[in-house]
């Protein structure tokens with residue numbers, strides 16, 4: 001087990017490193033100049049531009065920049081943001097919690113809904129309910145997520161007026177009591193989290209249905225029934241316990257999808273997370289912020305995958321003790 | 323002896339893409355108290371489906387029972403019992419062990435918890451009490467260090483041990499009837515004998531009736547009181563073990579016996595009869611055995627023979643018996 | 652399938668009758684694109700009618716074949732219907748709509764008009780006809796997806812076959828590459844690249860989408876090739892001394908048709924979704940070119956005052972994706988009945 005963890009850690013580090021390098025190179029290969037991007041429409045003299053380039057270290061050759069960047073990185077320094085004139089890490093520190101809250105809420109919705117639906121379907125394969133849910137999940141799975149967000153905004157934000165249509169908090173947030181603040185945050189979270197979570201719920205349901213159906217075809221289900229266990233016990237204890245193993249894999253696989261989805265949802269709902277920050281930073285050619293965000297994103301994804309792998313090994317008694 | 327279990331006109335079929343599979347067709351037999359009935363037949367003859375039908379463990383759909391089918395246990399028809407009542411019979415009155423112990427045990431639960439779960443399904447005992455009894459049962463079925471083995475997962479045990487766990491689980495609520503579906507087929511030859519001995523010993527000790535399913539007629543000589551021979555989804559001959567072995571009335575039984583030259587050396591497959599079991603989607607017309615029968619007559623190809631008496635408590639479905647009756651008269 | 656052919660024939664005939672003046676107009680316009688669209692509009696109904704007639708004869712196909720299973724699969728037929736109609740509409744776009752997708756008809760008088768008979772899907776902020784933008788948007792969205800999927804299939808299959816057939820070090824190197832490609836979060840990378848280069852245009856975008864999507868396919872194909880290699884007929888062929896190339900062309904490729912088709916069908920929907928996402932973020936289709944994602948982007952600002960701008964293209968993406976999913980699922984069950 002220890003060796004397995006070490007190997008996975010090493011693999012994850014390599015992937016994060018690769019992503020960082022790739023972003024680093026792509027940024028510098030792409031058209032657009034970071035200094036001009038800061039000044040947008042203002043015309044500035046070549047001297048000013050050169051001065052900025054020097055102070056940002058962009059005047060040196062790419063390999064030199066790269067080595068310098070890595071050196072700083074090892075000391076925990078992600079560099080300065082060109083546009084905001086503050087450490088890139090600060091930008092992340094503000095955006096990361098928002099993204100994590102959104103992602104966790106969406107994960108909760110995906111897995112809670114998906115597992116319940118998948119269990120119900122898998123326990124009654126080929127029933128009318130199963131067929132109906134199969135069609136529904138396929139449909140939900142096919143809806144473009146940003147469009148779903150817009151429709152939610154239109155229906156539940158505008159027409160019904162149930163939820164705010166964007167941002168994390170209302171303008172009056174600071175004046176509210178603690179409970180009011182929490183409620184305010186929650187109300188703002190509902191639509192983005194639902195948007196991001198529903199597609200995932202459909203994927204989880206489809207996947208979990210298959211896992212349940214597979215578990216149900218196993219001989220030990222027959223044994224459980226032959227013992228005189230109630231159908232509920234057979235489903236929840238014997239079939240579900242076995243189908244949970246694939247669900248853990250599913251969890252690992254869903255993280256990258258979740259992150260790319262969150263970029264779109266953050267954009268739709270003006271949710272100030274990493275996706276939105278990255279998007280703005282790319283527009284501004286804010287090299288250090290973009291690299292830092294892709295690196296953090298990649299870290300979260302590979303870490304999630306690693307945790308899923310570990311959990312899988314621990315949850316499966318056949319691999320647990322080796 | 324009074325019959326504890328009475329199976330009448332049992333027909334079980336499956337709706338599949340390839341058509342209707344009539345896996346079991348009009349099977350009737352009795353199982354008396356304390357008796358061991360051996361059910362023997364080649365692979366695919368419908369033994370497992372018969373056994374599963376008794377506890378209604380056939381998935382419905384695709385499975386379905388014929389309208390005539392009745393399975394009477396203690397005067398009630400199990401096929402028409404509400405599932406809540408049926409659950410009280412499963413495991414408590416009639417228990418079952420299966421052909422493949424490995425896949426029949428849940429891989430993610432400890433063997434101990436799988437036994438105590440069976441106890442708690444039927445008796446209002448505490449978890450602790452059930453666990454203690456599970457350890458006793460493990461001891462009873464001959465598992466060394468039962469206290470430690472209780473916490474083992476199935477994959478940590480050998481096939482023989484797994485089957486012992488299955489037996490312990492089946493006996494946990496002291497059932498009246500044990501259905502053993504080829505309990506030794508998947509095991510090594512030496513282990514087979516041990517498991518067989520264990521079953522015999524426990525049968526005596528718990529005074530159970532046993533429906534012992536096998537494709538090995540040789541095994542039955544030392545185990546069964548009565549024998550039922552299955553072919554193509556129906557029982558072609560049944561009677562006391564001596565009678566069937568010494569005066570087999572059906573050509574198929576004779577073929578089977580021919581294939582078992584020595585009772586003490588179990589053979590893996592029945593090789594004495596040319597051809598193989600036809601598929602359950604398309605049984606041959608008339609007597610289902612006729613294409614392989616060395617004594618086949620014209621009428622065998624057309625009409626299915628009814629059950630004829632071949633001695634006391636001994637019947638067989640074969641037109642040959644009809645002829646001999648005719649000649650005698 | 653028969654009913655589907657009939658439906659297309661009838662719909663096509665209706666188009667020809669109702670839009671007859673427009674078809675004549677296109678023919679006389681002299682522009683190659685218009686003439687092709689008009690020719691398609693005229694040819695499709697009789698072709699579909701023929702297909703219907705041909706299929707009508709009893710015993711036209713053996714009942715136990717793969718094709719029969721496929722044509723009996725409701726999912727597959729429904730999905731094919733949806734996909735066929737959308738593609739058909741995209742191809743004959745100029746026949747269906749009289750407006751140019753980029754012409755601002757009347758900035759003051761005809762901006763953000765709700766759907767009406769004249770503008771079935773309404774108009775946008777710049778008074779452009781949304782129905783015609785949607786039709787041309789279908790050309791963009793579907794076109795990119797088809798090109799990208801072709802790339803995915805070609806590259807993925809080649810790499811998978813090469814790795815599987817050669818084995819050894821080539822296999823290891825290729826598969827490590829594929830592992831790397833799969834480990835990098837694809838959409839994240841696409842977002843960065845598309846945002847940096849911005850509005851790439853049709854072919855560059857299609858190539859980008861295609862080249863980042865073949866990793867998974869090559870793995871599937873490699874596994875398939877390896878399992879094929881185990882089978883006896885290949886061992887027999889090798890024993891007869893048949894050359895490597897012949898082996899691949901004659902024995903392996905034909906067996907890959909089924910898995911490749913399934914992946915391709917499922918891939919199209921996926922790419923339509925990704926492309927629409929990029930265009931929605933403003934880093935895909937180049938304005939004023941209409942792509943479905945693009946149109947939704949333009950509708951975002953006006954979502955409360957002119958929701959129709961966003962509703963229709965979203966529904967079109969949805970239909971496309973679900974259509975291809977149904978085709979893919981249907982193909983999978985029909986081609987591989989055990990895995991249902």
Ligand SMILES: Nc1ncnc2c1ncn2[C@@H]1O[C@H](COP(=O)(O)OP(=O)(O)OP(=O)(O)O)[C@@H](O)[C@H]1O
Nearest residue numbers: 336338343345364365366367368369370371372602
């Ligand atoms: N769930 C099912 N669906 C369709 N057909 C089935 C099903 N279960 C059993 N059958 C069919 O019923 C017939 C009898 O099978 P059964 O398992 O009872 O044979 P068996 O005598 O136990 O053979 P074996 O010695 O191999 O265990 C076979 O043809 C089998 O294919």
Ligand SMILES: [Mg+2]
Nearest residue numbers: 369370371421
């Ligand atoms: Mg069996």
